[in-house]
Amino acid sequence: MTLLDIFDPKAAPKPIGIDLGTTHSLVAYVEDDRPYAISDCDSVTLLPSVVAYGPNGSVTVGTLAKAQAAEHPRETIVSVKRFMGRGADDPETARLGPYAFVPAKPGEANVVRFDVAGRVVTPVEVSAEILKTLKRLAEDELRAVGGAVITVPAYFDDAQRQATKDAGRLAGLEVLRLLNEPTAAALAYGLDKKQNGTFAVYDLGGGTFDITILLLDDGVFQVKSTGGDSALGGDDMDRAIAEVIFTRLGWGAKEKEDPRVVRLVLDRARAIKHGLTESPTVEAEIVPGKSVTLTRAELDGLIAPLLDRTGVACRRALKDAELTAAGLDGVILVGGSTRVLAVRAYVKALFGKEPLADIDPDQVVALGAALQANLLAGEARDDILLLDVTPLSLGIEVGGGVVDKILPRNTTTPTGARATYTTQEDQQTGFEIHVVQGERELAADCRSLARFTLKGIPPMPAGMAKLEVTFRVDADGLLTVHAREETTGLEQTVSVKPSYGLDDEAVERMLLDALDHGESDLRARRLAENRVEAGRIIQATEKAVLADPELLAEGDREGIRAAIQALHAASQGEDPARIHLLIEELDASSKGFATRRMNRAIARAIEGRKVDDVAGGLAAEGH
C-alpha cells in the first residue's frame, strides 16, 4: 500500500456496515448519502450465514457451504449466531440440531465448541469466517475497507456482544461500533423518510427477537426502551414444523439422532414455512414417497406461542417507554421472519396499526449500519445522533445470592455506576466480585458476566478498606470495570474473567493462528490499521484548527503542526509502533486545545444555543 492510497480521498478506505445475521449476512456502504448493499458476482446480496469445514482444512462460506449441509450436516454450521457468547452447558446446545459438541477442558473458556472434520472451532471463529467473506466482497467493490459497524440484536448481552466484536477482530476488521439492529433499521428509515415521531421497531430474525421503541426528533434517534429474546426467531418456527413432520412420518428418537435426517427435515420445514406465505396449503415431499401437508391455519397455530412471547416483550417495552400503542406514530418491521403472514397480522393487532415494511426487511439493518459507519468514519454529520440504551439491568451479587442492581435496563449509553465495598475480615487483601446481567432477583437466575478478584488491598482491620468499583458501559454496550482502594488511592488491577467467552489472550492466539505467516502478517495488519488511524486523526485535528483557531493557545499551532508533520512522516515508514507513538504525541500536543473546544461546546449546549454558522464565521474572521 502506498501513502497515496491513504491520503487520496478518492481511494480512501470506505467504512462499511455489516449485518451479521442468524440466517443471512450482508454488507453495505454509502455513496453520495445513500446506502447500497453489496452483491456477489451472481448479483446476490444475501450471504447465507453458513460455514462448511472440509476434511483437508478447507473452509467454505455461503451458498456453496449451504449446499453441503445435507451431505455433511455435522461439519456445516448453520445459524452460528445462536451460539455466540454462550457456554458449552447452555440449553441452546441441547436443542434439535445436527452438531457434535466438544466439552470444555478444565481451565478452558466456557464457550461452545463444535467438532467439525477433526477440528474444534468456536462460534467466534465460525462468525469470523462469515465476516472475512463479507470483507472480501466489500474489498472487491470498494478497493479498500476502512472500519466496520457490525450490528447485534439489541437484546444481546455483554458476552454475546464481546463475542461479535472478537469475531470482527479475528476477521481483520476495525470494528468502529457495535450497533443495535433495530436502531440501525430506524436510522435507515428515518434518514430516508425524514419523519419525526415515536416508532416501534419489531425485529424478528432467524434466531433473535428485538423490540425497540425510539423517538426520532430532528436527526436524533433516541431509544426509549428495548426488549426481546436473544433465542427466539424463524428457526423456532422451523423446529416446530419439523416436530410435526417427525410425528406425521412416525419418526422418533432414532431419526432425530441422525444429523442428515435432522438437517433434511429442518430444511423442508423452512421451505414449507416460506411456501405458506404464498399459498394456503403446502405439500412437501420429505423423502421419496413420503409427503407431509401443512395448512396456513396449522402453521398459525404452531407459531402462536412464539408470537405471544414477542407480545409480552412488546408490552413491557411500551411500559418502560411510558407509552401506549396508540401513542406510537408507526411500527417498522425488520427481519426475514416478519414476512410470515401471521407475524404481520399479529403485529398489526398488537399495535393497532398497519406496520411499515417498505424497505426490504432483509436489507434494512445493513443499510442502517452503513449509514452509521459513514457517520463515524466517513463524512461526519453533526445533525445526526444515535442515543441507545442498555438492554438488561446490570447488577452485582451480594449476600445470599441476591442481585444488587447498579444500572437499570434502558439506561442511555455510555453510562456508568459506582459501588463501594469494604473488607469483611482483618488483613483481607482480596475481594471477589460477581457481575450479572438480567432482571431476576437471584444471581443464579441472571446471566453471569464475569467474576473478578480485586487483589493487593493493603492489610487493614475489617471494614477499614474502602473499595470503589466503577462500572462503565460504552457505546457498544460493552462493560469495563475499574477499581480503586479509597484510603490509599491505590488503583487495583482488575482481571475480569468472562463467565462465557474468550479472554484477550485466547483471541490474540486465534488471531495469530488464523494468519498464514503469524507475526509478520499481524505486523502488516497493525501497520495498515495505524496508518488509517493516523490519517483520520490528522484530518480531524486539521479540521479542528481550521474551525476554532481562536481557541489555540500560545505555541499550540506550532506544536500541533510539528506533531502532524512527524506523524505524516512516520506513516510513510514501515514501523507500526512508531506511528502509534506519534499518534499519541499529536494527541498530547492538542490536548489543551481539544479540552477548550469541548468546554465551549458544552457551554453552548447548556445555553441552548446551537453553534450557528454566522456566529462561527464571524469569530473565524476576527482572528
Added chain:
Amino acid sequence: MDPFATLGLERTYRLDLRAAEKTHRELSRTLHPDRYVGSGASERREALEKAVLVNEAWRIVRDPIRRAEALFTLAGIQVGDTHEPKPATSLLMDMMEQRETLGEARGKRDGKAVEKLVLEMSARKTAIEGELAAAFDVARGDQGKLTLLVAKLGELRYYRRFLEEASAILDDLGTPS
C-alpha cells in the same frame, strides 16, 4: 457530583423536564463517543467521561426519587437506608395490607386486580410527588425544613417498590397494561 450543574439547571425539585431533556440531548450531540471516533485517545477518554456524567445527571434529574436524593445530599443531608427516619407505623401497616392484596391477586393470576392496585398506587405516588415539590419550594435550602421532608422520600420509595413488583407480576401474567 452536582447533576443540576452538569445540565446547567437550577437546583430545584420542580423542573421543566422538557427543557432539561433538550439540554441533555444537545450535550449528547457534543459529547457522544460517536463524535470522537477520529480523535486521539485522550480526547476520546475525556469526552467519554463527560458523556457518562451527563447521562448520569439526566438519569438522576428526571427521576423523582433520585432527584430528591440529590437535593438532600447537596444540602448536606444524608439519605439512604441507614440514615433515614423509620417510616410511620401507619404507612407500614398500610403497605403490608396492599402487599397482601397484591399477593392474592398474583396467586389467582388476576391481572385486572393487579392493574387496579397499580392505578391506586400510581395516584398515591403522584400525590406525594406533588407534596414533595410544594415542600421543596417552601424549604428552599433551609436544612431544618428539608430534613423534615426526608420521610416523604421514604414514602415515595415504598410506593415505587410496590409498583415495580406489580409491574413484574403483570409481565409474568402477560397481561396487557
